[in-house]
Amino acid sequence: MDTNTSPKAATADFDADIVIVGAGPVGLTIANTLGVAGVKTLVIEKLEEIIDYPRAIGIDDEALRTIQTAGLADEVAAHITPDHWMRFFTADGQCFASIEPRTDEFGWSRRNAFIQPQVDNILYQGLKRFAHVDTLFDHGVTGITQDADGVTLQLESGKGQTRTVRARYVAACDGGNSIIRRTLGVAYEGRTKANQWIVVDVRNDPLGTPHIDMCCDPERPYVSAALPHGIRRFEFMVMPGETEEELSKPENMAKLMRKVVPDPDKVDYIRKRVYTHNARLAATFRVNRVLLAGDAAHIMPVWQGQGYNSGMRDACNLAWKLAMVVQGKCGEAMLDSYGQERRDHARSMIHLSEVAGDIFAPENPLVGQVRDKLMLALNAVPPVKQYFAEMRFKPMPRYERGIVVPPERSESRPLMGGLLRRSGDTPMGRLLGLMAEKKESFIGRVLNGLEAPQPSPVGRMFIQPRVTTEAGETLLLDDAIGLNFAVLAWGTDPTFNMSARSIAFWQRMGVKFICVKPQVQMAYRDALRPGVITLGDAQGRIKDWFSQQSQSVVFLRPDRFVAAICAPQGVDATTAALARLLAAPLEA
Template sequence: MSHQADIADLVVVGAGPVGLLLANYVAGHDLKVVVVERLPQLIDYPRGVGMDDECLRAFQAAGLAEAVLPHTTPDQWMRFVNGRGTVFASIEPKTRVFGWPRRNAFIQPLVDKVLAEGLGRYPSAQLLLGHTVNAFTQDNDGVDIEAEDANGAKRTIRARYVVGCDGGRSLVRKALDISFEGNTDSNRWIVVDLANDPSGSPNAYLHANPARPFVSIALPHGVRRYEFLLFPGEGQGDDVPREILESMMAKVVPDPKNIDLIRARVYTHNARLASTFRKGRVLLAGDAAHIMPVWQGQGYNSGIRDAANLGWKLVSVLTGIAGGGLLDTYESERRPHAAAMIKLSETVGKILAVRNPVGVAVRDTMIWIANLFPPVKRYFLEMRFKPMPRYERGVVTFGGVQNGKASAVGRMFIQPMVTKASGETVKLDDVIGVKFALICWGSRPDRWMSAGTVRILERIGTEIICAVPMVQQAHEVPLYNGITVLGDKSGDLKEWFGQHDEAVVLLRPDRFVAGACAPQRIDAMVAEVAETMSYLQPLPGAAAAVPRVAVVNRA
């Protein structure tokens, strides 16, 4: 047997969507990344089926959103149907506040393939399929990983950090002796994926039918997913007899024998959260850190949020911009939101699975009454009940309420369309790139920035954007000596700043607001953000160029 040794900045265990996206982020900064996956190929059957706008924005940051879009169905509504066939609640968000549709159906194997192929852009990235991690040990400087392929060839990889993205049964989590707290629902369900959709109707329907609750979801490329609640005695383990499957399918298709079955799999809903997301130089992300019932489609999206949050922090630490303490903010920011999404998913599951006649009557009556009130109805239609990530600890300076208005700090920033001076219209993130951004309205920030602030912004990689009305463009361009001029065509930036007291925001690479202030406080705000991210001062004598400045203009 052969034995190979390798050196990497990061080893990712698990080639699911979270691990692959994280690897794309880090490898995109010329850092060496090795992804180790025990299976000989990527999983080729559908798993996650719902993708939100935050998820697409994360793919956009990795330069992969356009390649993902052909495998999605935008604006997929979710409708709740009672036992009489009446839609009693509907989730139909039409917002594009983050630049993408809020709800999208998708085919996970095809999106995973896009992410895997994305690694091919980077010579510093390596994907090892069919390799099992047998053991790992860590010290103060790194982690030694022992991996073995199907032929018994062993490989030792020395990495500066390791992230376990190896699913709910994570070997990495178990090796770290991290508890996985939570519960497993006693109900069993069967998921049935069909090719050549025998229904053809769009959208997703959650049938809260007391006779047998079930779900029907239209997916791209003619795939249909059904999920049925199983009753006691209907099959043992993961096996459900064909006749029972056909009897359930007979409720939803005219000819249950004439279907193109992709797979039928029995599962139970788990709601679990790791007690910690980090031990030393090893971290957990995705299902290895948290798993939740499927009812809001947030398991997949929560994992992608992990990758977006952790990716830029790993880059900052691995490139020497920040100390290892920055990685502690990953857990303090992500774990509370994962817990909130687990609770939401459990609640929706309980609403769907009610079978007691009294409980069904109470549920349907309460929802019918709620629908009589337009504000309450909009609350569900626009998906406002979804707990949006809001970071109160971590790489944020302050939050709460100021002058009667909620602070923007700790929240995700909007993504409007902006127009360049050339006339090209693009999404805001495409102007910023995968870096920080200082965005101002109505004031030139360089007037208020000290040389020290300039050095910090340059070192962390910052795009500075001044937003001004479009009618001022001809006047402002000469003052900025030909610096790029962009246009806020819809006026969304002006409206956003009009709703907040802070005229300056500093965005993190994951587009969350790290700090907000008046122009005259830019120096103090940048210093505070630098402190929260464990910023490391450059070596004496290191030069720093002035950050690039862009001017945004409103049409």
């Protein structure tokens, strides 16, 4: 085991500041982010190597932004297909809904196809950049104990060798069957769908068309998905009485493939695998010094491609918090915000995935007929079509508790949306209920009979446009900030009204003070305080963002969520409020 220590490393009493159990995408992403932060980290994996068979095929803009923060975006970008549409077809081939998001508000396209093992390998190889990050494969956890100072893990290798590892904190990323979650006695609530699906991956794409087609055939629903590098995935529902062994026989596989390709004998198969769809959520995401992430904390059906991406949101939320606690910048109580912020959103994504699955493959054929007629009718209404095309139904993370200072205002409740969900426990009823509860959408306004006010940006992810540095380099905003807090103001020095005490506090936190101004003004050098950097608004998007706000100083967390927004004269009060939430003293 590597015994090198980072400048921030703890005492030799610990093998690592952070031990991550599980070398899947979530664990690897946390490890890379901690590596960037300079935290001594150990990744433990019970397998001899990372999993090489395909699983997830959709990666969203939030996940790519997280990988960008870990410094691996350029390598990953070579293995994605941006702007990946998802189209739903009736049994007779009519497209009744098409999800065609074209936005890049977070710096990346909203939907992207990818092949998970390729990206997982990039994440794994990325750990080699850090002398203070080590891996230990072929070791499973057999016991775990905690005390006031740290966590002790008992390990056993595949050859029966035992060893003990000690850490300040543990991130349990060991999957849906998490040994750590089960050992800690954390309930895993939810359900398992009765039906299964067989996944078939092939090389040399026999269709060659882009995007994902969801074919709602009542006899046997199936999916056809174009992936990067000439790979295509087919998914077929396993019908009652069928087994993986039977379906994998050449003659039965040929029957399945004949639904989608002209000549099933000329298909270049990679592998076939049967999956069961689960919807489960851990009762808590934190037990003292152990924090659950990824499938260990939640698992969901595949229909919106959010299982992988929800895990990456966990990694994005948790890594910077662990880093700041072990580095002594924030108090341990701050870690409670992880579950406060992530658990509710994970539940929302599980619900969305279940509704999408019920609509795609309803158990009652009559529901499928109603779905086809209703969706074809709704698709003829331009605002409704836009609602689906732009993925406005997707619940975006919005933190109302945790490391956020919310504005003091109340919001009216979506009464019609709640009524619809209570009165119509059917796939379409639940979908309409979700649409009604999103008051900022066209359908939400119609069903609720109101125009919702502009929602506060606090607790939401900040945009990521391109900016220009004082050196003349144009780059994405996150690359200019790094893994740091930022206090960003439009057109002015964000520290002008800030006391020396508040400035010193943010400097200890590693903040970037930023003045953003129109691109054309970059030729003029403002007289700003030392330590304040100027960025040019290369696309005009930051100006547009601030034009929708009534206040002009925004406090950004390292994960780029808006922690607070205030007027220039409110920066000290906002600093004090955030210091309390971070469990960090204002005074050194």
